[in-house]
Every structure is written in C-alpha cells, then in structure tokens.
Amino acid sequence: MTQLLIICGYLGLLLLLGIGASRLFRGTSQDYMLASHSIGPFLLLMSIFGTTMTAFALVGSTGESFKEGVGVYGMLASSSGIIHSLCFFLLGVKVWKLGKAYGYRTQVQFFRDRLESRWIGLVLFPVLVGLVIPYLLIGVMASGTVINKVTAGRIAEGKVVGGTFAEGTFPAFLERGPNPKAPDQPPSFLYGSQGGVPKPLASLAICGIVLIYVFMGGMRGTAWANTFQTIVFMVLGLITFVVIAWKLGGQESFWASLQAASAAIPREKLTRLHIPPEKFLTYMFVPLSVGMFPHLFQHWLTARSANSFKLPVVAHPLFIAIVWVPCVLIGAWATSDLITIPPPVAANPNAVLPFLVQKLAGPVLGGFLTAGILAAIMSSLDSQFLCLGTMFTEDVVQPLRGSRRLSDRHELLVARGFIIAIVAVTYGLSLLEPRRVFTLGVWCFSGFSSLFPLILAALYWPRLTKAGAYACVLAAAGSWLWLFAASDFAGRPNFTVDIPVPTAIDADGAWQLMPVAAMIAASTAAVIIVSLLTKPPSRPTLQRFFPSRAD
Amino acid sequence: MKPAHAVWALVGLLIVAHQDVWFWDDARLVFGFLPITLAYHAGISLAAAGTWYLATLFCWPIDEATPPATKEERA
Numbered sequence: 001m002t003q004l005l006i007i008c009g010y011l012g013l014l015l016l017l018g019i020g021a022s023r024l025f026r027g028t029s030q031d032y033m034l035a036s037h038s039i040g041p042f043l044l045l046m047s048i049f050g051t052t053m054t055a056f057a058l059v060g061s062t063g064e065s066f067k068e069g070v071g072v073y074g075m076l077a078s079s080s081g082i083i084h085s086l087c088f089f090l091l092g093v094k095v096w097k098l099g100k101a102y103g104y105r106t107q108v109q110f111f112r113d114r115l116e117s118r119w120i121g122l123v124l125f126p127v128l129v130g131l132v133i134p135y136l137l138i139g140v141m142a143s144g145t146v147i148n149k150v151t152a153g154r155i156a157e158g159k160v161v162g163g164t165f166a167e168g169t170f171p172a173f174l175e176r177g178p179n180p181k182a183p184d185q186p187p188s189f190l191y192g193s194q195g196g197v198p199k200p201l202a203s204l205a206i207c208g209i210v211l212i213y214v215f216m217g218g219m220r221g222t223a224w225a226n227t228f229q230t231i232v233f234m235v236l237g238l239i240t241f242v243v244i245a246w247k248l249g250g251q252e253s254f255w256a257s258l259q260a261a262s263a264a265i266p267r268e269k270l271t272r273l274h275i276p277p278e279k280f281l282t283y284m285f286v287p288l289s290v291g292m293f294p295h296l297f298q299h300w301l302t303a304r305s306a307n308s309f310k311l312p313v314v315a316h317p318l319f320i321a322i323v324w325v326p327c328v329l330i331g332a333w334a335t336s337d338l339i340t341i342p343p344p345v346a347a348n349p350n351a352v353l354p355f356l357v358q359k360l361a362g363p364v365l366g367g368f369l370t371a372g373i374l375a376a377i378m379s380s381l382d383s384q385f386l387c388l389g390t391m392f393t394e395d396v397v398q399p400l401r402g403s404r405r406l407s408d409r410h411e412l413l414v415a416r417g418f419i420i421a422i423v424a425v426t427y428g429l430s431l432l433e434p435r436r437v438f439t440l441g442v443w444c445f446s447g448f449s450s451l452f453p454l455i456l457a458a459l460y461w462p463r464l465t466k467a468g469a470y471a472c473v474l475a476a477a478g479s480w481l482w483l484f485a486a487s488d489f490a491g492r493p494n495f496t497v498d499i500p501v502p503t504a505i506d507a508d509g510a511w512q513l514m515p516v517a518a519m520i521a522a523s524t525a526a527v528i529i530v531s532l533l534t535k536p537p538s539r540p541t542l543q544r545f546f547p548s549r550a551d
Numbered sequence: 552m553k554p555a556h557a558v559w560a561l562v563g564l565l566i567v568a569h570q571d572v573w574f575w576d577d578a579r580l581v582f583g584f585l586p587i588t589l590a591y592h593a594g595i596s597l598a599a600a601g602t603w604y605l606a607t608l609f610c611w612p613i614d615e616a617t618p619p620a621t622k623e624e625r626a
Contacts, residue, residue, distance in 0.1 A: 070586045074569070078592035081599040082565050089603065093612050255584075262584040270578040270586045277572055284569065306613040313607060317599035325593050332586070 001164050003150050003358075004197065006367025007374065010232075011209045014378070017228060018213025018221045039223055039302040041311035047223040048299050048312050049319050050230035050379035052084065052290060054135070057323055058237065058376045059142045060441055062356075063349025065331025066341075067493075069269035072331070075283040077324035081317025083287035088313050091291050092300040094459050096309070098545070099301040106387075107297045107455075108395035114458045115466045116541055121395040123470060127451070127477045128294050128391065129422070132384055134444040136426040139381045141440075142350055143206040143374060144199035144430065149354035150370045152196030155342070163195010174198035181343075191344065203430055206374065207423050210381045215416055222382045223302065229375035234322060236372025239365070240357060241326035247360040248338045262329070264336035278506075279496055282514040289448035291455050295380075295387035330356065388422050389415030439493040442514075443484055450476035450519035453527050461531075462546045468531030475526035476519060483515040554609035561602045569595055 039047065064072045095110070104110045107128070108121040153163030160167070167175065167189045177192035179185050193199070213221055242254060249257025268274065290296055303309060334341055334352050345355045357369045393415045398405060406414065454472045457464040487495035496512035503509050536542075552560075574588045581590040 070589045073589050074571070074592040074595075078595040078599070079569060081596040082562070082569065085599065085603045086562065089606060089612070097613055259580075259583040262580055262586070265586070267578045270580075270588070271576045272574075272588060273576050277570070277575065281570055284566070306611075310607045310611070314600055314604045317596045317603065321593050321596035325589065328589060329585075 002363035003367035003370060004164055006364065007147065007150075007370055010371035010374070011205070014209060014213055014225060014229075017225050018216040020221075020224070039299075039308065040304050041308045043223050043227055044299070044303050044308045045312040045315055045319075046227035046230045047302075047383070048088070048296065049316060050226035050233075050376075051293075051295055051299060051383040052080075052316075052380075053230075053233075053320075053323055053376055054139055054380035054441075058233065058327055058373050059146065059350050059353050060138070061324055061327040062331040062334075062353040063351075065269075065328040066334045066346075066352045067331075067349050068275070069272065069335075070265075070328050070332050071272035071275050071280070073324055073328045074272075075275070075280060076286060077320050077328070078317075079284045080287040081320045083284065084290050084320075085313045085316050087288065087291040088300075088309055088316070091455055091459060092296075093306050093309050095297060095300050096303050096306060102544075104301065105298070106391050106394045107292070107294055108391065111454075111458060111469065114537075114541065114545055115464070115469045116537060117466045117469070118399065120466070120469060121399060123473050125391060125395050127447075127473055128292075129388065130477075131444055131447040132294065132388060133422070133426055133429070134440055134447075136381065136384055136422070137429055138441050138444070139377045139384075140203045140207060140426055140430040143377045144201075144203035145348070145350050146354045146370060146373050146377070147202035147206075148193060148196040148199045149345075149351050150196070150358045150366055152194040152358070155190065155194070158190070160190060160195045163193075164197070165193070165195050167195070170198050170201070174200060200431055203427060206378065206381070207427055210378050210385060211419065211423065214382050214385045214419070222386050223299075225382055226379045229379040233372045233376040233379070234319070236369055236375075237323055237326060240361070240369045240372065241330060243361050243365060243369075244330055244333070244356055248333050248336075250338070261333045261336070261338060264338050265332045266335055269332045269335050276496075276508070276512045278511045279514055282517040285449050285514065285516045285520055286442060286445045287449075288452040288520070289445035292448040292451040294391060295383040298387045298390060299383065327353070385419050385423065389419040392418035439490045442516075443480075443487070443490050446514070446516035446519060447476070447480045449516050450480055450523045453520065453524040457527055457531070459545075462542050463531055463536055464527065465531045465534045465536060467534040468527045468529075471530035472523045472527035476523040479519045479522040480515075483518065487515070554605075558602065558606045558610050561605065565595065565599055565602060568598075 061072060061077070095104075098104065098110060102110075102113065104113075108124050111120050111124060112118060151164040153160045155161070165175075169175070170193065172187075175193040175198050176187035176189055178187050179191045189195075197205075213225055245261050246254055246257045249260035251257040251260050272280065300309075331352060333339075334356060339356070339359070341352065341355065345351045353373065354370070357366050357373075361369055393406070393411050397411075397414055451473065454469055454476075457472075458469070483495075483497065484490070495515065497515050497518045498510040498512055500510050569592075571588070571591055574591055577587050579587045581587055585593075
C-alpha cells in the first residue's frame with residue numbers, strides 16, 4: 001500500500017504543476033500549442049530529452065538487455081547520441097527558423113508551403129497519427145505493467161502473498177488473467193493482477209492524469225512537467241541502479257557489489273555474438289526517426305532562439321548515457337544466478353525492471369522508484385497527446401474550413417476532443433495481446449525513420465517536388481505496412497530482411513538487415529526518382545525556402 | 552582544413568568507430584564491473600557530446616545577430 005500512496009502523491013504533484021502552468025496560460029491557441037516561442041535552453045533540453053526517452057528507454061532497455069545482452073546499448077543508445085543531435089543540428093534549427101518566420105505549428109503546414117500542395121496533409125496526417133499510436137501504446141502498456149508489478153504480491157505455494165489488494169476487490173475481468181502456459185484453463189487471480197492494481201485500471205489512471213495536465217497547461221505545462229519529470233526519472237534512475245547493484249551484489253561496499261553483480265553475468269550476455277554486425281549497422285537508421293517525430297517538431301518550434309538548441313545538441317548524448325548505461329547493466333544482471341526471475345516475468349521483459357524494484361527496494365524507496373519510471377513514461381505521453389490535438393485542428397479541421405477559421409476557444413475544444421478519441425483507441429489496443437515494448441518501439445521508430453528522406457530533402461534539396469514527396473510518403477507507408485505484417489505485427493522480435501549473399505562474404509549466406517534499412521531505401525529511391533521526373537517547384541517557393549540558391 | 556570540415560570529419564569518424572567489430576566477442580569487464588562493449592559505447596556517447604560541442608562553436612547554422620523576420624515584420 002505504501003508504494004501506491006507514494007505513486008498517488010506523485011501524480012497529485014503533477015496535477016498541481018499543470019494547475020500552476022495554467023495560471024500563466026494566455027488563452028490563445030498559439031500559447032497552448034507553442035508556449036508563445038518562449039522556451040529557453042534548459043527547458044528545451046529537458047523537454048526534448050524527456051519526450052525522446054520514454055518507457056522504451058527505462059523499461060524497454062532493461063527488458064531488451066535481459067533478453068539480448070549489453071550490446072543493446074550500442075544498437076540504440078550510442079547511435080542515438082550521434083544521430084539525435086545530428087537531427088537537432090541539421091533539421092531542428094532550420095525548422096525553428098522557418099517556423100518562426102512563417103508561423104508554422106505543425107509539420108504538415110511546413111510541407112504544405114514547401115511542396116505547394118494544399119492536400120499533402122491528407123496523405124501525411126494519417127501516416128503520422130498511425131505511427132504515433134504504437135508510440136503511445138508503448139507508454140500506456142508500460143505504465144499499467146509497472147504499477148501492477150510494484151503493487152502486486154509474490155507467489156508462494158501456488159498462492160498470492162502480500163499483495164496490495166485482496167482477491168475480489170476488483171471485478172473478475174480486471175483481476176483475473178490466463179495462464180500463458182495453459183491458455184485453455186479458466187483465467188485466475190494468480191495469473192492476473194496478483195493483488196496489485198489491475199493493469200487496465202493503472203493505464204487508465206495514467207492516461208487520465210496526463211490528459212488533465214496537458215489540457216490545463218498546454219505546451220507550457222507540458223514543458224514544465226517534462227522538465228520536472230526528466231529530473232525525477234534521471235535522479236531516481238541512478239538511485240535505482242545503486243540500490244539494485246548493492247542488493248544483488250550483496251557485498252559490504254557499493255564498488256564490491258558492482259563487481260560481484262557484473263561478474264555473475266553469463267558470457268553470452270556480455271558479447272554480441274548473437275547479433276549479426278550488419279544488423280547492428282542498420283540499427284543506426286532507427287534513431288533518424290527523431291527527424292520526423294511530430295511532437296518533437298512542435299517542441300523545436302517552442303524555442304526562444306536558435307541558440308536555445310546548443311545545450312540540447314551537446315547534452316543529449318550525455319543524458320542518454322546517464323539513463324541507458326545503468327538500465328542496460330541492470331537488465332544484464334537480471335540474467336545472472338544472483339536472482340531468480342519467475343517465468344511469467346521472464347516471458348514479459350517489460351516486467352523485469354518493475355519486478356527488480358519491487359523485489360529489491362523497500363516499499364518507500366520502491367514507491368519513489370516507480371514514480372521515476374512513470375515520470376519517464378508520462379513525459380513522452382504528454383507531448384504526444386498535445387501534438388495530436390494540434391495536428392488535427394491545424395492540418396485537418398482548419399484546411400477543410402478554408403477562410404472560416406475556428407475561434408481560439410473552438411480550436412482548443414476540437415483539439416481536446418480529438419486527443420480524447422485517440423487516447424481511447426490507444427487504450428483499447430493496449431488491452432489486446434501485449435508486445436515487447438522494445439520491439440514495438442523499434443517498429444514505430446522505423447516508420448518515422450523511413451520518412452526522414454522527406455524532411456531532409458524538403459530542407460536541403462531544392463529539386464524536391466510535390467509528386468516526389470507523395471511518392472516518398474506512400475513508399476514509406478507501404479514498405480512499413482508490408483514488413484510489419486511480415487513480422488507477424490511485431491510478434492517476431494528478431495525479424496530481419498534477409499539479403500542472400502555468397503557464403504564467401506557471409507557464412508550465414510545472407511545479410512540480416514533491420515527492416516528500417518529497406519524502408520529508407522524505398523522512400524529515398526521514390527523521392528529522388530519521382531522528383532527528378534516531375535516539374536521543379538516554382539521560383540517564389542524556391543526564393544522562400546532557399547533564398548541563397550534561388551537567384 | 553577549415554574547423555567546420557574537421558567537425559564533420561569527426562562526425563563521420565564517430566559513425567565508423569560505432570561499428571566496433573573488434574569487441575564483438577570480448578567479454579572482459581572494465582574496472583571489474585563494466586562490460587567492455589558497454590564501456591566503449593559509453594565512450595562513444597561522451598565523444599559525441601564533445602564533437603557536437605565543437606559543432607556549436609564552428610558550424611552553427613544561424614547567426615543569432617540577424618534573426619529571421621517574423622510574419623508581422625514582413626507584413
């Protein structure tokens with residue numbers, strides 16, 4: 001019960017923060033969606049980092065390291081340190097400049113002008129929303145799992161002992177679950193909530209809290225909440241690391257415990273022998289996704305000045321290391337014989353970190369550490385919620401209304417209505433069969449990465465045409481859908497695109513590439529070929545977006 | 552070589568150094584607790600921060616002294 005009270009207290013604090021931010025709200029949609037371009041370097045760093053690091057970074061990285069070993073850090077974290085900052089540098093600053101000059105609030109508005117196409121939003125909007133939904137799903141699923149695991153009891157002699165709630169507290173459909181090894185048996189408490197807050201209820205509560213503070217504080221509230229939550233999850237993440245290392249290692253000093261814990265990691269989790277080098281190489285395309293995240297695009301536009309980007313560009317790789325190195329080590333330690341991971345937890349890698357927190361930290365510390373994990377999750381959900389509402393009003397409703405623009409009040413109402421609808425859909429999907437957070441995240445990021453050639457060409461290649469852009473979006477969406485279906489909708493975590501090669505080149509007889517490589521190849525080919533075959537943009541557009549080259 | 556070109560060369564070097572096939576099957580622990588592959592890639596993160604710091608010094612794309620005209624200003 002202590003953990004639950006601490007979690008509730010933390011959620012209450014967040015609501016207060018939203019109320020505080022709402023007092024500064026200027027009542028305009030510009031302020032609600034972009035905080036009136038007032039965000040300085042520190043808030044920009046924290047909000048961008050908090051938004052980028054979601055459940056994927058804490059829960060997902062620990063779970064994936066548990067499954068695949070410490071090579072996970074190189075696959076996504078160190079590559080993100082290089083590529084994310086590259087995107088902020090090459091794309092973010094330029095987008096901010098254009099956004100400030102021409103009043104853009106969303107990606108579609110920028111593309112509409114750059115491509116001279118009023119209807120590009122009709123193609124791009126559903127693709128972007130379709131890709132944001134799995135991203136939201138990661139947070140919604142993980143929040144339910146985390147709260148449930150830390151408030152659940154343990155299983156002893158076929159019974160649940162020490163749970164927060166007795167059997168029968170909640171309706172049976174919430175607290176009973178199927179036995180993964182015998183799905184034909186009737187669902188039971190033992191495989192369901194196990195005395196913790198039922199996952200569907202916990203996910204619903206988190207969605208509700210985030211919705212409230214986003215609705216009250218808009219972008220300013222979101223930036224404040226992100227900053228607060230980023231500090232919380234970084235500090236508590238480090239405390240989690242120290243506590244788990246000490247408890248697992250079981251030595252007198254922290255240093256000796258660290259060494260004892262790492263010495264017990266099985267050899268296969270310390271190396272990357274099971275990861276083909278070409279798969280590792282093509283993982284590097286995945287972080288390109290930040291170039292097309294709609295919520296990050298919106299965060300870029302909130303910057304007070306171009307110089308505000310300098311701190312995020314430099315500090316982002318360091319922050320990634322601070323968060324990911326401890327999580328990856330914790331995941332690897334969980335594979336050692338120093339702790340027994342029960343089969344239901346081992347079968348669901350998302351549950352490894354919350355299980356360790358619940359098992360190794362006391363109830364008070366456990367409660368705080370859980371708040372830290374939830375902070376990481378919510379600091380992404382809020383930006384995504386806000387961005388979805390902005391995109392719907394700006395990219396769908398306003399263009400359809402033409403000159404009859406909505407008033408600020410009506411615009412906010414429509415944005416909030418759409419956010420609620422999307423959250424309801426995501427919540428419904430979260431109740432279906434769960435997927436590994438990491439796998440789902442990689443698929444979601446791969447989709448955004450496949451659109452990276454579009455934003456790069458729009459900013460740096462004057463020859464990009466409207467038809468080329470449509471071809472790029474369709475190639476990206478088509479290849480993503482095709483490969484996602486081929487992977488059994490993320491049901492096969494190690495799915496790769498295999499290119500046959502002579503065994504003299506690769507002993508396996510095939511290069512195992514990440515699907516993102518194929519998607520980027522398809523979208524890049526489409527944008528280049530179709531653009532070169534179609535009429536270039538008009539001179540006024542070129543003068544507007546490439547003033548130094550148009551003359 | 553201009554400083555800006557050197558910075559972009561460093562970015563290229565980082566991308567190449569990221570493919571550390573030489574540590575693929577190395578299970579050593581640095582300082583007795585940090586797997587060598589993890590230590591190496593944490594080093595890549597630090598090097599990335601340093602490289603991007605140099606980029607903000609030598610290749611910053613916008614001169615803040617001349618901010619872009621806003622919509623109202625152009626009107």
